[in-house]
Amino acid sequence: MHKRNIVLFVGIVLGALALLFFNIPIASSQGATLVAARVTEPLPLKDPTAALWQTATPLEVPLSAQAVAAPVLLETNVKAVTARALYNDSQLAILVEWNDTTQNDSMVRVQDFRDAVAVQFPIGDQPLFICMGQVGGNVNIWQWKADWQKDSTAWQDMQTAYPNMNVDQYPFARVAMPAPSEYDDPNYVPAFAANNLFAMPRVSPVENLVAGGYGTLTSQPPAGQIVGGFGAWDNNTWRVIFTRDLATTGADNVSFDPAKLYPIAFAAWDGANGERNGQKSASQWANLQFEGAVAQATQPTSPEVTVTEPAMRIVEPGTPPDTTSTLVVFIILGGLTLLAALVLKARGNWE
Template structure:
């Protein structure tokens, strides 16, 4: 996948309706249910689940403006879901990047091979939330305030389809992923279907890192 370089403000990058999105190529990324048997040590209760993976593909586009990277994710789902009761779960999505060349996507990295993710979650009355996430293996993920890494998101649910944009500065300092125009990195995707009570590793994911090239 290629992130075209566009002339756009950070605000334009956030808008799913910006004209540059329609000009570029989108990719359909296949998602499959995470093999939960591998989570037996982490949560034997979650490991029993077999009903996850409701969303099987996500349509993705990427652009950058030299200072910020924007990703647009869209997928079909028949209802929008937020945590509006104690037994309800929210629709959510995340993109993940390897911070080590040998980090594995399926386990969210491993000790000494961290990954960094941008996580978006639907909220009641349109109030979505996002977190910056770092992890070094199953069960180790740590959510951080998105403001720490200047991660911003925008989302809309229109006619059975989520439209999400996630925007972050290429360089944020600290221990978050660094991006560079002209360079290629890995990218992986996850989607949680709230109606199916999906959360944690109980989700659909692309399982391995594919390439994301930022146009020079």
């Protein structure tokens, strides 16, 4: 019993080191495939219940709490989303549905968090780390936000959250109850002055982002906000549509060639549970396939790896390890591991 555990322990450590050594992104998997149905008519950009969606095969994508990078919320609420996709000559639309008993679409009060959902695509042909990409390998993320959706109809502000509020005046503003964009001097709404999308009038409920590893998530500039969307909550279910032109320019956007397969990942947040940032439910990579157009699947192959330990590392492709020194480190670490295991065994602490 003891011996088997030691072997397992040493095996896990050596396995993790080997993955690190060979620059293999951990935790990728060839998951299920979301098939985008080809249609000729205009896509239902703002109608999640349109009959056309029934022509697409639904794919249920299991989600689990992100547990790799702090901050982590171990109990997240969204366990799965159902995705459908449609495309025509020019556009792609993805419908994501999930159960949520609470509609959290305001983020004005300090304790309010929004419901949200996101899809992620790697940029380029190399396999990427599922969690926000990696150094030298960016991912394109589209995030739909429930409060942005509500803002698109009517900007939510202090008077929305606090209807009985009263104030004498707000200096440097053009109107009595100004939105951030209604200031003569934007320096008093610094996030607006800094072109932070969160403080700007909504052009879309979906934010177009790029990331290359933890903590690097960045909004694309206002002119690069090219992802459309629409979401509605009904009967304890969110139904959210993402839409975008198939072809794009810009190094930070995924561009779709229907002849190819694309890795796609999903994430969802339940605002009622305080979920935001990495405190979320996320999926593994799945594939997005364009129906009727795939001549030959040229999917960027990601090696299948069984995850045994949350020993995820962001590896840097393009910086090959110095073989000699890495081997030395490898051998030393392996030796130390064996030694530690033997000491633990000798002290009788090993169970």
